Amino acid sequence: MELCHRTPLTNICSSYYFARPYFAAKSARTRGRGHSFGGWERNRLFLSQSGRGFLEAGHLFELGLQQDSRNVVADDLDGDGRPDLLLATFETWPEKKQTIKIFRNDLPNTGNWIGVRLREQGAGVSPVGAKVTVQFAGGVLVRQIVTGDSYRSQHANTVHFGLGAAQEVESLEVAWIGGKKIRLSKLQANRYYDVRAPDVGGL
Numbered sequence: 188m189e190l191c192h193r194t195p196l197t198n199i200c201s202s203y204y205f206a207r208p209y210f211a212a213k214s215a216r217t218r219g220r221g222h223s224f225g226g227w228e229r230n231r232l233f234l235s236q237s238g239r240g241f242l243e244a245g246h247l248f249e250l251g252l253q254q255d256s257r258n259v260v261a262d263d264l265d266g267d268g269r270p271d272l273l274l275a276t277f278e279t280w281p282e283k284k285q286t287i288k289i290f291r292n293d294l295p296n297t298g299n300w301i302g303v304r305l306r307e308q309g310a311g312v313s314p315v316g317a318k319v320t321v322q323f324a325g326g327v328l329v330r331q332i333v334t335g336d337s338y339r340s341q342h343a344n345t346v347h348f349g350l351g352a353a354q355e356v357e358s359l360e361v362a363w364i365g366g367k368k369i370r371l372s373k374l375q376a377n378r379y380y381d382v383r384a385p386d387v388g389g390l
């Protein structure tokens with residue numbers, strides 16, 4: 188006997204057809220007792236130690252939730268140049284409950300920064316795939332707009348660069364999918380720049 192299920196449409200063998208009732212029954216039994224799918228594992232936050240490693244600081248920043256967390260994305264919601272965190276939780280027991288939590292970044296002395304918001308335009312021009320390169324006194328930094336670069340989430344079409352002590356960037360280049368580029372020079376730090384596709388006017 189073949190231990191799989193083939194649908195007439197795809198003829199793909201799927202053991203999930205048999206596994207699904209097993210996991211559904213197991214989930215109902217464990218969650219009915221208050222168990223967590225994530226094993227009550229707390230969230231963690233790793234702080235970079237300037238290239239020397241990472242420090243786990245979830246508890247100190249009140250991010251170490253026990254709730255099952257499903258999605259997380261970093262974005263600067265209030266536009267102050269410090270990336271904030273959005274976190275979604277989803278629980279099924281004792282009742283279905285979903286929450287969105289926002290953790291605002293209030294860290295002091297975070298240094299200078301520059302951000303670029305890539306504007307989606309008509310005519311099929313998408314920022315996805317665009318590469319942004321910044322040259323400044325501290326070196327060269329590159330970011331690319333991709334899909335799915337957060338955990339089960341999607342970033343806005345925005346890139347953010349930390350500049351340390353530098354108060355301006357010497358050049359900023361946006362290379363769009365298809366080969367067109369926009370190059371800007373001598374930009375002040377600590378603000379966002381809106382950049383549109385070259386076909387519709389650039390900056």
Ligand SMILES: [Ca+2]
Nearest residue numbers: 263265267269
């Ligand atoms: Ca912020």
